[in-house]
Amino acid sequence: MNSREKILQRLRQSSPLQNPATSPFGNDAGIFADYTDDENKWLSQFRAKFAALNGELYEVGNIAEAGQQIQKLLSGASPVLAQEHPLIREILPTVEPDTDFYPGLELSAPEFAEYQAAISVADCLVARTGSIVLNSRSAGGRRLSILPPLHIVIAKTNQLVPSLSEAIALYLKTKMDWSYAVIITGPSRTSDIEKQLVLGAHGPKRLAIVLLHAS
Amino acid sequence: MNSKHVSVFIPCLVDQVYPEMGIAMIKLLRSFGYEIFYHKEQTCCGQPAFNAGQRKEAIKVAGHFVEVFAEDGLIVSPSGSCTAMVRKYFPNLFEGHHACETAAALGGRVLEFSEFIQQEDLLNKISGKWKGRIGFHNSCHSYRELDIDDFPLRILKRIDGVEPVRPPGEPVCCGFGGLFSFKFPAVSATMARSRLEQFFELGLKTIVSNDPGCIMHLRQEAKDKNMNMDILHLVEFLERTTKTI
Amino acid sequence: MNTQKQFKKQSAEKAHDQQHLLKIRKAIRTYDEKVAEMKQAQFIDWPAARKQAGQIKQYVLENWADLLEQFESNMKENGAEVLWAETAEQARQIFLEIADRHKAKKIVKSKSMTTEEIELNETCEANGIEVWESDLGELIVQLAGEKPYHIVTPAMHKSKAEISKLFHEKLGSVESDSAEELTMIARAHLRQAYVTADIGVSGANFLIADPGLVHITENEGNIRLTTACPPVHVVIAGIEKLLPRLEDLALFLPLLATSGTGQQLTGYNNLIRGPRAAGEADGPRKMYVILLDNGRSQLHADPKLRIALRCIRCGACLNACPVYKTIGGHSYQTTYQGPIGAVLTPQFRGIAEWHHLSDASSLCGACTQVCPVDIPLHELLLENRRQSDEQSNTSLFWKQSLKIWAVIMSDRGKLNAFHRAAANGAEAAALLLPHETGKRIPKLARQTFAQWWEENEQS
Numbered sequence: 080m081n082s083r084e085k086i087l088q089r090l091r092q093s094s095p096l097q098n099p100a101t102s103p104f105g106n107d108a109g110i111f112a113d114y115t116d117d118e119n120k121w122l123s124q125f126r127a128k129f130a131a132l133n134g135e136l137y138e139v140g141n142i143a144e145a146g147q148q149i150q151k152l153l154s155g156a157s158p159v160l161a162q163e164h165p166l167i168r169e170i171l172p173t174v175e176p177d178t179d180f181y182p183g184l185e186l187s188a189p190e191f192a193e194y195q196a197a198i199s200v201a202d203c204l205v206a207r208t209g210s211i212v213l214n215s216r217s218a219g220g221r222r223l224s225i226l227p228p229l230h231i232v233i234a235k236t237n238q239l240v241p242s243l244s245e246a247i248a249l250y251l252k253t254k255m256d257w258s259y260a261v262i263i264t265g266p267s268r269t270s271d272i273e274k275q276l277v278l279g280a281h282g283p284k285r286l287a288i289v290l291l292h293a294s
Numbered sequence: 295m296n297s298k299h300v301s302v303f304i305p306c307l308v309d310q311v312y313p314e315m316g317i318a319m320i321k322l323l324r325s326f327g328y329e330i331f332y333h334k335e336q337t338c339c340g341q342p343a344f345n346a347g348q349r350k351e352a353i354k355v356a357g358h359f360v361e362v363f364a365e366d367g368l369i370v371s372p373s374g375s376c377t378a379m380v381r382k383y384f385p386n387l388f389e390g391h392h393a394c395e396t397a398a399a400l401g402g403r404v405l406e407f408s409e410f411i412q413q414e415d416l417l418n419k420i421s422g423k424w425k426g427r428i429g430f431h432n433s434c435h436s437y438r439e440l441d442i443d444d445f446p447l448r449i450l451k452r453i454d455g456v457e458p459v460r461p462p463g464e465p466v467c468c469g470f471g472g473l474f475s476f477k478f479p480a481v482s483a484t485m486a487r488s489r490l491e492q493f494f495e496l497g498l499k500t501i502v503s504n505d506p507g508c509i510m511h512l513r514q515e516a517k518d519k520n521m522n523m524d525i526l527h528l529v530e531f532l533e534r535t536t537k538t539i
Numbered sequence: 540m541n542t543q544k545q546f547k548k549q550s551a552e553k554a555h556d557q558q559h560l561l562k563i564r565k566a567i568r569t570y571d572e573k574v575a576e577m578k579q580a581q582f583i584d585w586p587a588a589r590k591q592a593g594q595i596k597q598y599v600l601e602n603w604a605d606l607l608e609q610f611e612s613n614m615k616e617n618g619a620e621v622l623w624a625e626t627a628e629q630a631r632q633i634f635l636e637i638a639d640r641h642k643a644k645k646i647v648k649s650k651s652m653t654t655e656e657i658e659l660n661e662t663c664e665a666n667g668i669e670v671w672e673s674d675l676g677e678l679i680v681q682l683a684g685e686k687p688y689h690i691v692t693p694a695m696h697k698s699k700a701e702i703s704k705l706f707h708e709k710l711g712s713v714e715s716d717s718a719e720e721l722t723m724i725a726r727a728h729l730r731q732a733y734v735t736a737d738i739g740v741s742g743a744n745f746l747i748a749d750p751g752l753v754h755i756t757e758n759e760g761n762i763r764l765t766t767a768c769p770p771v772h773v774v775i776a777g778i779e780k781l782l783p784r785l786e787d788l789a790l791f792l793p794l795l796a797t798s799g800t801g802q803q804l805t806g807y808n809n810l811i812r813g814p815r816a817a818g819e820a821d822g823p824r825k826m827y828v829i830l831l832d833n834g835r836s837q838l839h840a841d842p843k844l845r846i847a848l849r850c851i852r853c854g855a856c857l858n859a860c861p862v863y864k865t866i867g868g869h870s871y872q873t874t875y876q877g878p879i880g881a882v883l884t885p886q887f888r889g890i891a892e893w894h895h896l897s898d899a900s901s902l903c904g905a906c907t908q909v910c911p912v913d914i915p916l917h918e919l920l921l922e923n924r925r926q927s928d929e930q931s932n933t934s935l936f937w938k939q940s941l942k943i944w945a946v947i948m949s950d951r952g953k954l955n956a957f958h959r960a961a962a963n964g965a966e967a968a969a970l971l972l973p974h975e976t977g978k979r980i981p982k983l984a985r986q987t988f989a990q991w992w993e994e995n996e997q998s
């Protein structure tokens with residue numbers, strides 16, 4: 080018998096009962112004090128939570144405004160590496176910084192180190208926790224959003240969900256053909272030294288969202 | 295005066311070291327109109343051996359306890375820890391033992407002193423006078439095994455002029471832990487000092503508790519560290535301050 | 540010196556180390572305030588939440604083998620390789636084979652107690668593989684040549700000044716008294732590691748059976764870099780890290796963050812399904828998951844202690860423990876410190892040698908109160924003590940003392956005789972509990988309660 084079989088056999092022998100399956104967790108409303116199912120409150124909740132996490136939220140009404148906002152954000156942060164994505168393509172012509180589109184693995188580490196900002200989209204925003212959810216397929220890979228010191232996320236208000244359960248449910252409805260996803264809750268941080276909060280430990284020091292109001 | 299009866303369980307530490315606590319409790323109970331029933335054969339709940347993992351010895355002593363008290367109605371004790379031993383741990387200790395049912399049933403009838411006041415609705419029978427702030431040290435077993443939270447403070451508040459205070463945050467262990475304090479005396483002493491400092495920092499010099507074990511341990515450390523503090527059992531404090539006695 | 544003597548000595552020394560005490564108290568006070576605030580803000584009913592989490596973990600323990608197989612087959616489908624290690628030694632061998640296959644000379648590692656458990660760093664170094672710890676706290680203890688002080692905050696015991704000096708000596712940086720500057724020194728130092736390492740090694744917080752997925756939580760971003768940049772990603776995880784379904788994370792992530800650091804959620808919750816999928820921009824081309832047993836399945840056979848395998852390593856019981864706060868993490872000399880360490884270590888590494896950890900508790904129950912998965916830790920310490928006594932590990936002194944005690948305490952006549960013999964104070968008491976330890980026995984009362992009753996109340 081190999082290790083695998085030995086381990087499994089031991090566990091089977093000592094598994095005590097036929098325990099009826101617990102149902103999957105999905106009771107956010109019954110557990111979390113800050114849960115709200117009122118759609119009209121999600122945006123204000125997200126604003127408050129994201130700000131408390133030291134995130135920067137910029138709300139815009141249309142593509143042109145989004146371009147202007149990004150331009151402002153990028154002053155002093157170039158060159159910029161952007162995800163290859165139709166929405167970003169649509170916004171970027173109105174911006175003039177030094178922008179490249181992320182080509183993937185062929186971009187070497189020293190080249191990557193030059194970039195001062197990254198732009199990507201996201202899958203959804205979680206109101207209750209102020210989080211951004213994105214994955215390696217929808218948001219241009221794993222490296223883009225973690226290496227540069229500034230990460231700009233372009234999202235829309237109709238991407239807001241109330242809590243984690245809804246964010247997970249969204250994924251479970253898809254094929255989930257990504258290899259990596261991440262729930263981002265604020266910029267990179269550490270409190271390892273005397274419990275003092277420092278931003279930008281290893282990942283982005285600044286996390287910004289340009290939020291398009293869906294009309 | 296009504297003629298309700300109540301049995302008292304005087305833990306070994308009270309019997310051997312602090313009989314005054316037992317006497318104070320009895321006086322108080324009488325002042326509430328109870329007739330006291332005291333089993334002369336009683337000794338100890340068995341906790342020291344149980345906590346040491348020595349089940350055989352624990353059963354021997356706890357078995358004696360069960361025999362002595364089996365027939366009683368309500369039983370009052372001045373110790374949160376011993377009460378917790380009976381209520382919370384007897385079922386575990388006696389698992390598979392012929393006395394298991396009797397032992398487990400005792401749990402519902404043994405009450406720590408403040409629980410008894412609460413259950414019998416005796417709060418308004420307490421009144422008295424004192425002046426000052428008093429720190430309350432809830433024992434771990436009282437707080438976590440018996441769920442005694444702020445009722446002892448409500449008892450203290452019945453005494454005019456008393457302002458009961460708990461250090462902020464969760465109740466912290468005094469460091470006693472029975473044999474633990476013998477096996478790891480330095481650790482245990484530092485824990486006691488940390489606990490005392492919490493009261494000291496708030497300017498509290500009088501501390502009341504509901505557990506003779508904690509009281510013994512805290513008194514010893516206060517003395518060692520020349521901290522001038524008065525550490526009393528709730529029943530002692532009440533006996534000194536209530537009018538009814 | 541055996542482990543027990545060493546523990547007694549070291550814990551007593553730490554108990555007298557005032558500076559250490561103040562440092563740890565201060566760090567944990569900050570933690571306590573954040574946790575209390577977050578429990579209030581985030582949970583309607585914290586006890587109900589932990590109860591529910593405990594039940595989900597219990598479900599895992601009762602359907603463990605099936606869920607492991609489900610995890611394995613789902614991960615395989617995503618292109619990850621799943622390997623099983625019965626022992627630490629096997630896990631080390633498996634890892635070395637992987638390293639060899641990929642000709643690895645350098646690995647970058649994120650914080651993982653499981654890799655501490657199998658002493659991966661020592662193994663790599665002995666085999667000529669360079670190890671870069673990427674978590675700031677882990678980097679600090681690695682540079683200092685120490686073991687983690689705490690399962691969640693490994694460098695909790697280090698002051699800013701000590702860290703500054705350490706970085707100056709080991710990394711050649713200028714001294715600084717700013718936490719921010721020190722963090723930036725570490726950031727710059729590690730950037731190189733991510734992009735030049737041959738393998739990224741991580742632990743896991745949760746292994747999701749359905750759909751197959753490895754979850755790892757962090758704040759710094761070092762795990763993201765460790766699992767994104769190197770061409771190979773190796774996960775080393777204890778088999779108890781399972782959760783049945785992805786949905787369960789909606790409860791466990793807030794629970795873990797609240798208990799671990801007082802956050803609503805930690806900064807990055809990474810969900811890793813496999814190596815880079817076809818058509819993705821980047822990511823490792825190989826992913827391995829090493830599932831470590833190392834005593835867990837044996838512990839599962841113990842119906843009383845099995846419940847300890849619910850542990851999600853949040854560290855809350857350490858922070859709540861007045862003994863941990865007095866003796867510090869290093870006194871334990873174990874991978875897992877504090878109450879959970881005192882429950883698990885004797886079970887994993889032998890009760891005979893490690894039962895002193897279960898003895899070193901006042902059984903105050905603060906650990907049980909805070910545990911987010913509802914593990915009755917102090918009752919398990921008691922169970923360890925029972926097993927230890929059953930295996931005749933109790934020292935002759937205590938065994939005999941309590942035997943005599945039991946004889947006296949089960950017979951009122953003997954107790955009375957004992958007290959009479961001790962009429963002049965503690966002499967007979969000293970017989971019963973000699974001063975082996977330096978703790979003094981209180982003087983016995985001149986008259987016991989029983990005698991008082993007899994004199995005053997006997998009608």
Ligand code: SF4
Pocket residue numbers: 798849850851852853854855856857879906909910911912913914916
């Ligand atoms: S035993 Fe409970 S409190 Fe302790 S680390 Fe594990 S999960 Fe956290």
